[in-house]
Amino acid sequence: xxxxxxxxxxxxxxxxxxxxxxxxxxxxxxxxxxxxxxxxxxxxxxxxxxxxxxxxxxxxxxxxxxxxxxxxxxxxxxxxxxxxxxxxxxxxxxxxxxxxxxxxxxxxxxxxxxxxxxxxxxxxxxxxxxxxxxxxxxxxxxxxxxxxxxxxxxxxxxxxxxxxxxxxxxxxxxxxxxxxxxxxxxxxxxxxxxxxxxxxxxxxxxxxxxxxxxxxxxxxxxxxxxxxxxxxxxxxxxxxxxxxxxxxxxxxxxxxxxxxxxxxxxxxxxxxxxxxxxxxxxxxxxxxxxxxxxxxxxxxxxxxxxxxxxxxxxxxxxxxxxxxxxxxxxxxxxxxxxxxxxxxxxxxxxxxxxx
Amino acid sequence: xxxxxxxxxxxxxxxxxxxxxxxxxxxxxxxxxxxxxxxxxxxxxxxxxxxxxxxxxxxxxxxxxxxxxxxxxxxxxxxxxxxxxxxxxxxxxxxxxxxxxxxxxxxxxxxxxxxxxxxxxxxxxxxxxxxxxxxxxxxxxxxxxxxxxxxxxxxxxxxxxxxxxxxxxxxxxxxxxxxxxxxxxxxxxxxxxxxxxxxxxxxxxxxxxxxxxxxxxxxxxxxxxxxxxxxxxxxxxxxxxxxxxxxxxxxxxxxxxxxxxxxxxxxxxxxxxxxxxxxxxxxxxxxxxxxxxxxxxxxxxxxxxxxxxxxxxxxxxxxxxxxxxxxxxxxxxxxxxxxxxxxxxxxxxxxxxxx
Numbered sequence: 018x019x020x021x022x023x024x025x026x027x028x029x030x031x032x033x034x035x036x037x038x039x040x041x042x043x044x045x046x047x048x049x050x051x052x053x054x055x056x057x058x059x060x061x062x063x064x065x066x067x068x069x070x071x072x073x074x075x076x077x078x079x080x081x082x083x084x085x086x087x088x089x090x091x092x093x094x095x096x097x098x099x100x101x102x103x104x105x106x107x108x109x110x111x112x113x114x115x116x117x118x119x120x121x122x123x124x125x126x127x128x129x130x131x132x133x134x135x136x137x138x139x140x141x142x143x144x145x146x147x148x149x150x151x152x153x154x155x156x157x158x159x160x161x162x163x164x165x166x167x168x169x170x171x172x173x174x175x176x177x178x179x180x181x182x183x184x185x186x187x188x189x190x191x192x193x194x195x196x197x198x199x200x201x202x203x204x205x206x207x208x209x210x211x212x213x214x215x216x217x218x219x220x221x222x223x224x225x226x227x228x229x230x231x232x233x234x235x236x237x238x239x240x241x242x243x244x245x246x247x248x249x250x251x252x253x254x255x256x257x258x259x260x261x262x263x264x265x266x267x268x269x270x271x272x273x274x275x276x277x278x279x280x281x282x283x284x285x286x287x288x289x290x291x292x293x294x295x296x297x298x299x300x301x302x303x304x305x306x307x308x309x310x311x312x313x314x315x316x317x318x319x320x321x322x323x324x325x326x327x328x329x330x331x332x333x334x335x336x337x338x339x340x341x342x343x344x345x346x347x348x349x350x351x352x353x354x355x356x357x358x359x360x361x362x363x364x365x366x367x368x369x370x371x372x
Numbered sequence: 373x374x375x376x377x378x379x380x381x382x383x384x385x386x387x388x389x390x391x392x393x394x395x396x397x398x399x400x401x402x403x404x405x406x407x408x409x410x411x412x413x414x415x416x417x418x419x420x421x422x423x424x425x426x427x428x429x430x431x432x433x434x435x436x437x438x439x440x441x442x443x444x445x446x447x448x449x450x451x452x453x454x455x456x457x458x459x460x461x462x463x464x465x466x467x468x469x470x471x472x473x474x475x476x477x478x479x480x481x482x483x484x485x486x487x488x489x490x491x492x493x494x495x496x497x498x499x500x501x502x503x504x505x506x507x508x509x510x511x512x513x514x515x516x517x518x519x520x521x522x523x524x525x526x527x528x529x530x531x532x533x534x535x536x537x538x539x540x541x542x543x544x545x546x547x548x549x550x551x552x553x554x555x556x557x558x559x560x561x562x563x564x565x566x567x568x569x570x571x572x573x574x575x576x577x578x579x580x581x582x583x584x585x586x587x588x589x590x591x592x593x594x595x596x597x598x599x600x601x602x603x604x605x606x607x608x609x610x611x612x613x614x615x616x617x618x619x620x621x622x623x624x625x626x627x628x629x630x631x632x633x634x635x636x637x638x639x640x641x642x643x644x645x646x647x648x649x650x651x652x653x654x655x656x657x658x659x660x661x662x663x664x665x666x667x668x669x670x671x672x673x674x675x676x677x678x679x680x681x682x683x684x685x686x687x688x689x690x691x692x693x694x695x696x697x698x699x700x701x702x703x704x705x706x707x708x709x710x711x712x713x714x715x716x717x718x719x720x721x722x723x724x725x726x727x
Contacts, residue, residue: 020695020698023694023707024709041400041419044392044396044418044709045706045707046698046705046706047694047706047707047708048709049418049709062421063399063404063421064395064399064420064421065418066419301701301702310698318701319701319702339378340375343375343670344671346656347674349656350401351400351401351402354378354399354402354404365378365402372678
């Protein structure tokens, strides 16, 4: 596609902090941003030119939105596939495409896809009943994790099965179609953030090393303590996924690094990712600008990393430490403008660079 | 003052590119921004939570604006002093204060102030008539520059007087109270960007070396080719000005560096400044974040410079080179979202860093 001229409007589905940071990056390049969200007062809306508050299944509202934007992208992966299809039916260009969104929305489809592409995953089984669960535990063994197939994030919709006994009643408790995943005894967690343009050009950021607490990313550091072969394997997996989906935009894959140095794919996110927030100050082009460049048909920017990185999330009440963080000359403080502090809610992050 | 909590609203008078970049910086810290502007569709409005379109002398509209923000600042120095006074009368905190704004608005008051503070300026005379002009030319000599006292920027409202003959009819042509300034045969132009908090804390950025074309800044490079004594003299001048005005926020002073290494103050801007745009990528804290920190009562951030800098303005049709600039991996492209390209209009800038 021809590159969108500055002054064009980027439509973003979703109004959270990822949309907010995408909108700030789009503004720097001279674009306007229109947000489509079901929240009346969202972090992204407050920094964007226009907001349409609507239901993600309201076809008339989506068609109207499509008519007033030059491309549509998304800041979260749980946008219904129907939303993207309604936008395309109304004439919008949508990136990434609905197929990639649909696969990433379903943990079973996602892992099945990884397997078909030759990318290792933990053992997994689709769970549609307690019988399925019992059979899967017998096959995969415990410990394992029972997750909803759809709409889980940041550790929500997950039940740990430490031993076969924990499986009793677990499917009913989950309350939705699930997936059982074998537990990986990994050495560390890493993620790769990659981007692909409409022209097929691909760029990779350096690998992120991640720590989670309670299922939520707590800390990302670079360089990751892995060898060049691990980095290449992650890049290769991201490239295969993006090319298979004819993907446009930033895509993230999270991996476990096993004791033997092999990578096991945990999940993919068809969007900018929390583990890439360091790129705002730590790379020549931030992941947010990169995503905007990709979906706008611009050339991808340099992903060169400028320094050693530590990014720490501010979860829930962590953000109340803002006075001390504001006084720390080394801390680059980011707050997302969320009105209410809740336990487990991502309120901001802090990046520290070591030059 | 107590630091404003994240989620507070920063009011900004003016909707241009400086307001736009201030708004982006405020958003990063979790603030909302409300713009007051007389333009119905401004670059800053499109990235801000709220906009009040109104006349700068509409006291009722200003009072309403004051009630809905936690502090008010300005992105351009030609806000009428009455505007700031009306806001203060309505209970708003305003930074910088109206006195500093008023002095910076009038080239004669500004230079008189510099003189009283022991800061060298070019020779200057107030011009209220053709007779004043003739007498001033006789005293100061030619070449000289006749400028309007108020509302000039980017070379507008200026008449060059190459020889005494050029003075004929020049006052009528100027059409407003003026100032005649003697011509300085300088070696180079520099500017200092400084910040002062409500608590009196002061921070300086490294000195900018500037090139102008047609009265408009075209290029800023760092480090400036001056000695440490010159840098200290610029810091000393900025400190004296800020302390005399009990100034809060970012302040810029432009100087000529004379062949003997002495500094001659050209003008001051009570705001963030074009010559400081490099700080977005090139300093630990951008001038925009620094200004927001200062007016919000937050501690000032580190002004540490990270690299060698070249910042080039995109004036008028320069911005049409955006496809090539977008493809240049070293160029950090900023476009301001202005709807119309006009000759002499600042459309964007490009920063290149040498690490």
